[in-house]
Every structure is written in structure tokens, then in C-alpha cells.
Amino acid sequence: MHLSRSILPALLLIVCPAAYSPAGAEAAIGVAMDDFSYTDTSAEPANQTAAHERRLSAFMAALRRDIGADGRYRPVASAQDGAAFKVIGGIQKTSTLVQWAKVAVIDVGARKLVMDKLYTFRGDNDEAWQRAEMFVSREVMAALATPAPVALAVFEFELEDTTAAPAAGLAASDASYLAEVTASVREALGQSGRYRIVDVSGEATKARALRDCDGCETAIAQKLGADQSLIGVVRRVSRTEYTLGFQVRDVRTGAVLARGDSGLRLGADYSWKRGAVRLVSERLVETR
Structure with missing residues (x-):
């Protein structure tokens, strides 16, 4: 069973990030919530528009009230009014006894979905709608309590060649392996849900030997909108042996x-990627 297309556009809204800054650790987090859309495709003979409008209005009022009753959150009119999160959704009646609800929660600053779920509930009376609202409010509250991913700038891994006679410049094969290491680390951290990977192309690529610049990468990362920066190095001990390391800083x-x-x-060298992903995942994902 699928929601009709009339509901889906509400879930594909482009939300512009708002410039918000909590006054302190105890400041309530702004949550914006549009009225859900409603579609009746049950083909029932009776026109129930008025009843559905009344129940949807009561549903939204209760949902806003439940979220506002938690001291951690405060309802706001829109993302432009200081919302950290935006809740959107739609309800569709597909038959006499079956209704579907599609609900999404968007982290406005990260421009990322933190919840996107489809629910079904039986019945089309006041009691059924009230039960549905109580369940949806618990789900939304759980999503709001999920920490937003950290914006992380992962810079290109560098090669430190400690062999007796390193080749002049970076060999094409080394560059290829380093690119694989960086791409794989970014992918692993991004897929963990703990991090939002910030694009460091463009100006950031002008920097060289970040491992020796005593934290200069943080200024680049901050300019790009990151919360943290990560640099990594592969150290060649011999042509068939290596070690590797990484460091994360608050920008x-x-x-x-x-x-x-x-x-x-x-x-x-063909093992660089596997070793880097394992090391970074163990230290930044699995231990938290």
C-alpha cells in the first residue's frame, strides 16, 4: 500500500537552514511544524470532509501541545523563526477502516532527515485519531532527541615516506591509494550517522602537508562550515610496510x-584503505 502522490510533495520540501544559536545548554530547541496534508481515497459514498478537517485540526493541536509540553522544545512558526527541526507529514485514508500517516523530521541546520516513517492506523473516529496522535508524538519526540550529526571536514590523507630513498614527488599509484583511503574513510564515517561529511574541495585542496601545520586545517574547516576537522597520514616504513594515523580537532x-x-x-599499499577504515571506525564510531 502506498500513499498517493498528493501527500509526497509535502515531504520533499527544501528547507533552508536557519541561523540559530541557543542561548545556553538549557535553551529550548525550536521546532516548526506545518499542518499535515489529508487525502481521502477510500471512495466512500458519504462526504466526510468536515469531520476530517476537525480531526486533523485536533490531531495537529495535540501534536504541537505534546512537543511543547516537553521543556526541551518550543514550537515556532517556521524555520526562519529559529527552528532547529521541522516536522512535516500527511495522512491518507485508503479504506473505511485503514489510514496511513507519513511523518518526517528534518534537522534544519544539517539539512538532513532524522526521521522518515510510514505508519498505519485503523479506524476513522475521534478515538482512533487520538491513539494515532499519541503514537506519532512519541516517535517524533524520540527523533528530536537523537543527536544531530557532527559536521566533519575529512581532509585528504597524506603520505609520509620514511624509507631511506623516497621517490621524488608522489607516485601515481600512491596518489591513487591515498584517494581510496580518503574516500573510504569519508564513506564509513558518513554512513555511521554520527557525522555529516563536509565538502573540502576547492580552497581546501590548496593546503599542503597539513600534518605539519600545527592545526592550520581547523581554520579551513571552520570556513567551510564544519564543527570538526580530520587529517590523516600514511607512513611508509618500507616498500611493503606502513603505519597510519589520524587526528580530529574542534575547529x-x-x-x-x-x-x-x-x-x-x-x-x-593495497591494504591502506582497509587499515584506515578499521582504525577510524574503532576510534570514532564503535567506542561511542
Whole structure:
């Protein structure tokens, strides 16, 4: 069973990020909520428009009231009025006893869905709508309580060649392996849900040897809108052995938040990607 297309456009709204800044740790988080759409495709002979409008109005009032009753959140009119989250949705009646509700919660600053679910509930009377609202409000509250992903700028991994006679410049094969390492680390962290990967192309690519610049990457990352920055290095011990490490900093303070080092001589260059993903995942995802 699928919702009709009339509901789906409401879930595809482009939400522009609002410039909001909580006054403190105890400040209530703004939540904007449009009235849900309603569609009746049950083909019942009786016209129930007035009843549906009344029940939908009561549903939305209760949903806003439930969210506002939690001291952590405050209802606001729109994303432009300081909302950190936006709730959108639609309800469709498909038969006499079956209705569907599509609900999404958007993190406005990250421009990312933190919830996108489809529910079904039986009945089309006041009691059925009240039960549905209580369930949906619990689900929305749970989504709002989920921490927003950290905006992380993952810079290109660098090669530190400690062999006795390193080749002049970066070999094409080395560059290819380093690109694989960076892409794989970004993918693993992005898929974890803990991080939103910030694009560091353009100006950021002009920087060189970030591992030796004593935190200069944080200024680049902050300019790009990131909360944290990550730099990594592959150290070649011999043509068939390497170690690798990474470091994460807070872009505002420059403080080191996490670091990791393989500490062991591992396999040849074709293993760089696997080792880097394992190390970063263990330190930044699996331990939290």
C-alpha cells in the first residue's frame, strides 16, 4: 500500500537552514511544524470532509501541545523563526477502516532527515485519531532527541615516506591509494550517522602537508562550515610496510578531540584503505 502522490510533495520540501544559536545548554530547541496534508481515497459514498478537517485540526493541536509540553522544545512558526527541526507529514485514508500517516523530521541546520516513517492506523473516529496522535508524538519526540550529526571536514590523507630513498614527488599509484583511503574513510564515517561529511574541495585542496601545520586545517574547516576537522597520514616504513594515523580537532578551539595510530607495521599499499577504515571506525564510531 502506498500513499498517493498528493501527500509526497509535502515531504520533499527544501528547507533552508536557519541561523540559530541557543542561548545556553538549557535553551529550548525550536521546532516548526506545518499542518499535515489529508487525502481521502477510500471512495466512500458519504462526504466526510468536515469531520476530517476537525480531526486533523485536533490531531495537529495535540501534536504541537505534546512537543511543547516537553521543556526541551518550543514550537515556532517556521524555520526562519529559529527552528532547529521541522516536522512535516500527511495522512491518507485508503479504506473505511485503514489510514496511513507519513511523518518526517528534518534537522534544519544539517539539512538532513532524522526521521522518515510510514505508519498505519485503523479506524476513522475521534478515538482512533487520538491513539494515532499519541503514537506519532512519541516517535517524533524520540527523533528530536537523537543527536544531530557532527559536521566533519575529512581532509585528504597524506603520505609520509620514511624509507631511506623516497621517490621524488608522489607516485601515481600512491596518489591513487591515498584517494581510496580518503574516500573510504569519508564513506564509513558518513554512513555511521554520527557525522555529516563536509565538502573540502576547492580552497581546501590548496593546503599542503597539513600534518605539519600545527592545526592550520581547523581554520579551513571552520570556513567551510564544519564543527570538526580530520587529517590523516600514511607512513611508509618500507616498500611493503606502513603505519597510519589520524587526528580530529574542534575547529573553534583547535583542541584535539581524538587521535589514533595503528602502531604496528601492516601490509603493503593495497591494504591502506582497509587499515584506515578499521582504525577510524574503532576510534570514532564503535567506542561511542
